[in-house]
Amino acid sequence: MNTWRNASLAVTAVAVLALTTACGQEQGTNTNGQSVGVANPAGQPGAAGSGTGYTGGGTGAAAGTGAGAPAGGAPAEAKPAGQLAVTEDAKLGEVLTDSEGFTLYRFDKDTPKPPKSNCEGDCAKTWPIVEAGDAKAPTGTDAALLGEVTRPDGTKQLTIDGWPMYRYVKDTKPGDANGQGVGGTWYASAPDGKKATASGSASEVSNAGLSVRNDPKLGEIVVDSKGMTVYRFTKDSAWPMKTACTGECLDKWPVVAPVNKADFDGVTTKGAVTFDRPDGIKQQTLDCSPIYTFAGDKKPGDTNGQGVGGTWFAVTPDNKLVEAAE
Template identity: 60%
Template sequence: MNTSWRSASLVATAAAVLALTTACGQDGGPAAGSQNVGATAPAGGFGGAGSGTGVGSQIGAGSGNGYGADGQQGSAGAAKAAGRLAVSDNAELGKVLTDSAGMTLYRFDQDTAEPPKSNCDADCAKAWPPVPADDATAGAGIDKALLGEVTRADGTRQLTIAGWPAYRYAKDTKAGEISGQGVGGKWYAMAPNGKKASLADLPGLSVKKTELGDIVVDKNGMTVYRFLKDKAWPKSVSACTGACLEKWPAVAPVSADDTKGVKKKGLMGFTRPDGVKQMTVNCWPIYTFSGDKVPGDINGQGVGGTWYAVSPDGKPVGAPK
């Protein structure tokens, strides 16, 4: 994230403190329920096992421990040298960075690139084996100047691409698989330049035409959702906490200038009680869904009868009246 983005985000958050009581609550929406769904929602109400829609089962064991592999390693789990890195073409994501065996390399949103730092250790590193820096070289289409390394907490050296630590995913078992894409709303396949692999070049929030009509998507082209138990009046309140937030990651604040097609009124960020900063559309908190793996997925639509895609004016698309 660059300095201008951070500054714009801080300005938007500060403005929210003054504007929420006048800008929010124009869309009454469905009646708000409990403010702590983690304690009161029925099992499966946020898309986990037992969800009446069946979407929770599509996530499968991929989110049981929060890392996406339930602590088990697949054939890609060993710390194998990367060898000569390569670029593969993926129909859904475009150019994807792979190791010499064709295994997809990933990056983690909770890491940092400036300075490089890995925040995936212990069980996380079993699910997402760090790629060793030893013997990694740049193949065709890869700028060798982007290759680097970072020393991990255990003293081992991990490969970095443009500063971002690189990982494999334990559940990828053959070349070309991208089953780690979008896991937990934090893990993404790498492009050759270290960025998230994507065919999209989108602003922070924009509008996409789908079978549901016009809906809001984030900077990665992923569908944005609303939770009917949230509140927008007298201030934005998220009822999605704990395990719910693992399934439905909060969309981070973006500048109103970094949006396209989304209604500007009530477009601001706020800080949740857990410290997470979250974006709102028409003052309603917005989320992505860990069960959506690639741009265009709308697997979260209607989950538990409480989760719906967001229209450009912030209303829940297809929600019961």
């Protein structure tokens, strides 16, 4: 009996060690068995003096991102929706907005039946909830779709066909939809609670895919399913897994959403795990290093992010940095 028990414990220890050595250990936050955190991004845009507030183990709050994020770690204000309206967006089609014209969003990690929000803590600071309050259905829509869910703190959150509703702190004026597709999990809500994805952006973001392109200057580099160059940030850490790109940095360097390993073509799957960022965004990693695209790349084949700030570099299929290229 003791021999069997000792063998069982040994197997368990090996399994734990394999997970640990895949992406290192972190003394801070641990999410879904992963070590997560946020490195202090000295010298990066939006770091010093910007109050992004993510340090150490990633338990700090998102503040001062330049888009209305709450200061000092306080939760963002949850406002009632008021008279809802339907806005026609050129790319997204019909989008649900609040009484002030701000886009309402839904989160793929929530559940509609029964309604449940899975956005709390740091996530709720970036995605303030919409209080049910005096919400009224848009003209011409089914009022029965409106409901509410009670959050752990007792707040009543608005739901549309069961889906909890949120705003996004980086939407600074009516009509903004900057939260669309963030992390492959956040989408503007259509009037019926479904994703507002008239342009097909949902499938493009959530099924990013990773493949290899032979660039004439950089050689073989990783690209997403749209052919856009994939980058790594040298201030990030794979061991332990941390990110130094937060707040305004993400406007320039959007994260690559999680990718099914079946959609890897010629790219290493070693350490290809999902990074649960403290801001609620899910990010793909290669060999445990977070990966991004660059907003300055306007078309497939662009490599304008290569060498930016001496810290951003394209990635080879085996997850090395293309630092030697011009």
